[in-house]
Amino acid sequence: MAYAFEVTIKSLPFLLEGALRTLQITSLAVLLGLIIGTLVGMAKLSKYKILSYPAVVYVEFLRGTPLLVQIFIIYFGLPAIGINIPRYPSGIIALGINSGAYIAEIVRAGIQSIPKGQTEAAKSLGMTYWQTMRHIILPQAFRNILPALGNEFIALTKDSSLVSVIAIRELLRSGQIVISRTYQSFAVYIAVALIYFILTFTLSRIVRWTEKKVAIP
């Protein structure tokens, strides 16, 4: 037992390096997801079917298939048709595309939560669709959906452990490497779990703080 503890402590810097990579991957994926999600969410609400239909298909397909399969398609599937993406970007893209679908739904609900009068007031002042979105609707919508986006960020932090299967050395993968050298699977997995928890707990605090910070007086 004492040995297991010692091994884990010794491997901590290595695990933390993995945790840092987990944070990196997740942050970039959330960023990608936010961009995709905002555009797809807006497209879903478009009166033009050529925009709304593909958006619906995107959301339904990505939410209706396992993330693990999506990761495999991007990292192992695409090379078969001549598209080679290195593992690290592959992981980020897979996670980003996936979270984009969930964020699209959140953004759509957020936009719909803003009273129609806001759009009309903006239009009556001569603002274009994009100006109205950029300056009036999205700033209000994002304040409303911040809690949901925070949850998505936290969920993605946990889901990012799936990219360990394509040998990206994030937190879980780092733990597995330590175990393969030391055979202390119980202690190390517990350590890994604790680090995930610290990450998600801290994130939820940051989200709550941000919520208060940007609330409309």
Add this chain to the structure above:
Amino acid sequence: MNSADSKPILRIENLWKSFGKLQVLKGINLEVDKAEVIVVIGPSGGGKSTLLRCINHLERYDRGKIWFQGELIDETSTDMNVLRTKIGMVFQQFNLFPHLRVIDNLILAPKIVKKLDEKSTMEKAKELLKRVGLLEKMNEYPSKLSGGQQQRVAIARALMMDPILMLFDEPTSALDPELVGEVLDVMKNLANDGMTMIVVTHEIGFAREVADRVVFIDGGIIVESGTPDEIFKNPKHPRTREFLRKVL
């Protein structure tokens, strides 16, 4: 007076509008001259809001023609965003932008739509806030203002674009009675300064005092129109009489 001035600012000819099967406007004809104040009255559901919203093209219409400043408004060739900068609109629910301070509510559109520089826009905004008596509220958020104050800010915001025509859709209907006066005062001043205005309201006192012409709309048509005296003292149509009996 040159010929552009003598033309009506707004001319509406045979305007029809339906929502699905519901026929809301059934052939509206209306001309508005420069500096004229038109007050539109009529029962709820008669199509008053729809008429205003067709004028600045917040709503598309099915049939009919609208000329603004002598130019036919056309779906394909008129830039509706440019058109809307020339037609100010004030809503029953104020519709201020809650995430922006009062001053930013005023300067946003001039800045991003007209691309005017911040400094002159700022000065103009302060001037207008002074005019509506709310300069000291410039850094407040809308939620901190009373309904009457919010509506005055909304009027100032619309005026920032230097509109040629102002549309008011029941601007005092959502206000507590004691706050109605301050908003009507701002509108009276605006009318006295020569603004062309179409005002949907139930404030008969305002109509009597300020309107050049009163238009009674019911069931999607203009049932009767005339000077305030003609409409309020001597309404010709039974529907007008019945309506006035209810509101007076």
